[in-house]
Amino acid sequence: MPIVWESKLDTGIDVIDAQHRRIVDYINDLEAAKAKLDKRLVNDVIEQLIDYTQSHFGFEEEMLEEAGYKFLKPHKKVHELFIRRVSDFTLRAARGEDIANELHSMLSKWLLNHIANEDRDYADTVKQMVGNTKGGGAAKDEKQASQGFISGLLGRFFR
Numbered sequence: 001m002p003i004v005w006e007s008k009l010d011t012g013i014d015v016i017d018a019q020h021r022r023i024v025d026y027i028n029d030l031e032a033a034k035a036k037l038d039k040r041l042v043n044d045v046i047e048q049l050i051d052y053t054q055s056h057f058g059f060e061e062e063m064l065e066e067a068g069y070k071f072l073k074p075h076k077k078v079h080e081l082f083i084r085r086v087s088d089f090t091l092r093a094a095r096g097e098d099i100a101n102e103l104h105s106m107l108s109k110w111l112l113n114h115i116a117n118e119d120r121d122y123a124d125t126v127k128q129m130v131g132n133t134k135g136g137g138a139a140k141d142e143k144q145a146s147q148g149f150i151s152g153l154l155g156r157f158f159r
């Protein structure tokens, strides 16, 4: 069953929610590719998904640094552990093992849990910076500066 986006996955930060939705799309693409028994497509999707998730983590970490998020260090650690887990899978795949099912179930559990919990935790700190909350938030020129920062980051991590 494809994952359906739920509001508990929303951080309320547009730029992040868009990236998270894209990750969910990739997980669903992986499921569809598996169902077609198309090995090549499965491998392509896995590669894109991992690549995109890594860019997303990089983006997120820089954004959290800029926002002065106090749990950045443990958050980075969690990203690192995830990347390590994923590389175990890719090593096994390189040895010819069929890891698609296991990887799919790990990704859907791990990433959704991370989005709904750890990522949600930084939402308030980041919203203060980007000021895209209704009322409150940063002053206008600060908002512009942080939006400039965000678009610069997007350019760096996603080409």
Ligand SMILES: [Fe+2]
Binding pocket: 060, 075, 079, 114, 118, 119
């Ligand atoms: Fe994260």
